[in-house]
Amino acid sequence: MMPAQHRLDRSAPTTGAAARLSRLAAMIAASGPLRLRDAAAALAVSEMTIRRDVAGADGLACLGGYVTATGGRPDGTGYVLHQEERAHMAGKRAAAEAAAASIRPGETIFIDCGTTMPFLAAALPVGAKLTVVCYALNIAAIVCRRAETRVILLGGLYHDSSASFWSRESEAMLGRIGLDRAFLSAGGIHRERGVSCSNFHEVPLKQIAMANAQESCLVADATKFERVMPAHFADLSAFHRIVTDATLAASVRQRFAAPRPRLEIAA
Amino acid sequence: MMPAQHRLDRSAPTTGAAARLSRLAAMIAASGPLRLRDAAAALAVSEMTIRRDVAGADGLACLGGYVTATGGRPDGTGYVLHQEERAHMAGKRAAAEAAAASIRPGETIFIDCGTTMPFLAAALPVGAKLTVVCYALNIAAIVCRRAETRVILLGGLYHDSSASFWSRESEAMLGRIGLDRAFLSAGGIHRERGVSCSNFHEVPLKQIAMANAQESCLVADATKFERVMPAHFADLSAFHRIVTDATLAASVRQRFAAPRPRLEIAA
DNA sequence: GCATAATTGTCATGATCCTAACATTGAATG
DNA sequence: CATTCAATGTTAGGATCATGACAATTATGC
Incomplete structure (x- = not known):
């Protein structure tokens, strides 16, 4: 025994x-x-x-x-997937694909890190000759496979939690890049307390990207609404659009009905 | 057709x-x-x-x-390799593993791009708490999986030919990093005409890494000897060691017998 | 030294995966 | 409308993997 x-x-x-x-x-x-x-x-x-x-x-x-x-890290190590992590996969994909649909050939876009953005990176229109700026390893791995695409990776010290890099030099580099669109992710979207994420090193890069972009687009599945994460990085009004999926509760939709940001629900 | x-x-x-x-x-x-x-x-x-x-x-x-x-396990089992990577795989691995054996815990090392270096990245001693500086996507993908390892990726514009990045800011960043060892690759190693590669954007990064490293180690399979590629980046004397595999012809070994760089043949 | 228990190896069986061959669908073309 | 070809689905078989039972080996305690 x-x-x-x-x-x-x-x-x-x-x-x-x-x-x-x-x-x-x-x-x-x-x-x-x-x-x-x-x-x-x-x-x-x-x-x-x-x-x-x-x-x-x-x-x-x-x-x-x-x-x-086991334990399934975002880079593909390990086989076992947690049910939790895949629960909102459909929502992430729907939101990301809807957001990507607005991209026009020739544009320069910024793609954030996080578990939603790989879907956006995969949904980029083919043959569009884009310039993509990113700072996450898994995003780069997807985008660098595309033909006819210029990829700029902002380097620096690696952070395992979000598979992303950060350095002072990256902030400076990003500051000199004019962007047509910035696609941002967030762990929390709150009407009064704004938009937040869990990693503080991401904050300056997100903010610089938004400041340099003609359009800032927040992409997140519906579960991120009405939540607050430790690192606040923007007010809601700083975004032109919020793209999410159809599972967003009607009450929340009402509360986020505003001319700006425009709330878009993916089919 | x-x-x-x-x-x-x-x-x-x-x-x-x-x-x-x-x-x-x-x-x-x-x-x-x-x-x-x-x-x-x-x-x-x-x-x-x-x-x-x-x-x-x-x-x-x-x-x-x-x-x-895939990408990260150069041992071939069930993984798709590009044609280039298949060629001389045994030699690349032997040389890379022999080179990696010299690494001590706690060191800060630079890893070049190319098809040989993934083998070195995979052969890093486990539990050694290294700091790894690199500028290639496939190297980062391998090293970022390691526990207890700090990874610094030099970012910039992506070059598909060697899966590597380059930017002015990366050169500046690398210039401020003190290295214990720099592991360089090359497409051509020639007694009189020095060491060369095919991509010109790699030249400054290689040179800065060598200048900042206490030891510069050239890692290449035996087929690279007596060849010259377009982009010259260093004289032979700039290296402390050259590590290659056992298929190197005896005549070539003789010609490269010099106190510095020291020619090391992997078993 | 002997008995006991833990550890490891071998074998057999069922389940799963991998591949090839063939059938089917669907779209483009004349 | 018929033809052609690419793309996809289906089926079947051999190969590989997973699991349990049992034998062989090694270690431990008296």
């Missing part, structure tokens, strides 16, 4: 299941998912033992012959 | 394989790998169509029933 741990924990285990697990975790953190047979060969045990080790561990899983980290 | 494109490009592709691929990439960027059946359901097509789409795309792959982002 009682499980295995009948020995005291050592501080540095060099043999046994615990040692294998830590080595596995290190290998995966270093270079991504690992083939099960490679893991078995590297640790000089059978695949079955790897499976058993992983089965009794948090944060690791065997899927499709690979041993991989 | 003529391929598919017999219609003029529309401004917004709402159907077709290209549109599905973009959406898939967005979903994966937003919330990690997807179950194949979920992807099929979300895009209202069969799993077979998802497989076919993904098979004809770079950067995505189907693994174990999931569709996931």
Whole structure:
């Protein structure tokens, strides 16, 4: 009935299941998912033992012959998706695609970071010869695949929480770029308390982009309304448009009915 | 003989394989790998169509029933590699891994762009708490997954040929970063005509990195020796080490036998 | 030294995935 | 309207993966 741990924990285990697990975790953190047979060969045990080790561990899983980290980070590490994270996927996509529909060929646009913006990046009109300015790794990864598109990535120190970069030089660079449209995301949209996000380093970049853009467009699924996040970065009136999805409650729509920003509901 | 494109490009592709691929990439960027059946359901097509789409795309792959982002694991297992990257893969990996072995915990290192450097990025010692400076998208994609690693990406305008960025601001930023080691790649290594690459925009960044580093290490497979590319960026004597693979011809080894740079052959 | 228990390896079975081949749909063309 | 071709769906098979049972090995305690 009682499980295995009948020995005291050592501080540095060099043999046994615990040692294998830590080595596995290190290998995966270093270079991504690992083939099960490679893991078995590297640790000089059978695949079955790897499976058993992983089965009794948090944060690791065997899927499709690979041993991989669970927890699904935005860069594609790990296989397991949290239901929570995907719950509003349809809303994000609808809002992002509606927002992207307004883009005209030849424009220079700014794309924010966050989990909504990848959908916008993917929905950019093809063959439109755009110039895209961004500061997130996952956005760049999508946009850089497009033909006929100039991509400017604002670099700097990487922040894992939003897969984005920041530096003083990036602020200066962005300040010199004239934008046709800026597409911003937000974690909170509140009638009185304005628009906010969770990461403070994003604030200056968002603000500079809005200041330099002829049109500022806020893109967010309906769950972001009436919420407030720690980092305030703009008042509602600073936006020309808010694009969201159709699940926005009627009462909220009423409260946000104003000439500016114009509230657009994606079909 | 003529391929598919017999219609003029529309401004917004709402159907077709290209549109599905973009959406898939967005979903994966937003919330990690997807179950194949979920992807099929979300895009209202069969799993077979998802497989076919993904098979004809770079950067995505189907693994174990999931569709996931590739790029980051240069070991070839189930991953799509560009033709260029396939060539001399064993040599590139051997040289890169030998070069990475010299890295000590806590160091600040510069990693160049090119097809050899992803192997080095993947071979960085685990748990070493490094600071990594880079200017290529694919390098950043690998390094940003590592835990306990600070990543600084030098941004700017994207150049597709080497998946790298360049800007004046990046040069300034790099100029202010003190480096323990700079790992450089090259397309040509010639005894008299020095070290060269194909893209001119890489030249200043390489030179600044070398100037700021305590040790400059050239990493290249054996096929790069005795060749000259258009953009000269350094003399041989500017390097402390050259790390290459064991297929280097004996005659060439003799010619490059010098106290500096020290020629190291990976086993 | 022996008995016991934990650990690991091997095998077998069912489930799932991957690929190829063929059928079907739909759009463009004459 | 018929034809043609590309794109997609369906089916089936072999390959691979996942899981449980059991055997072999190693470690531990008396």
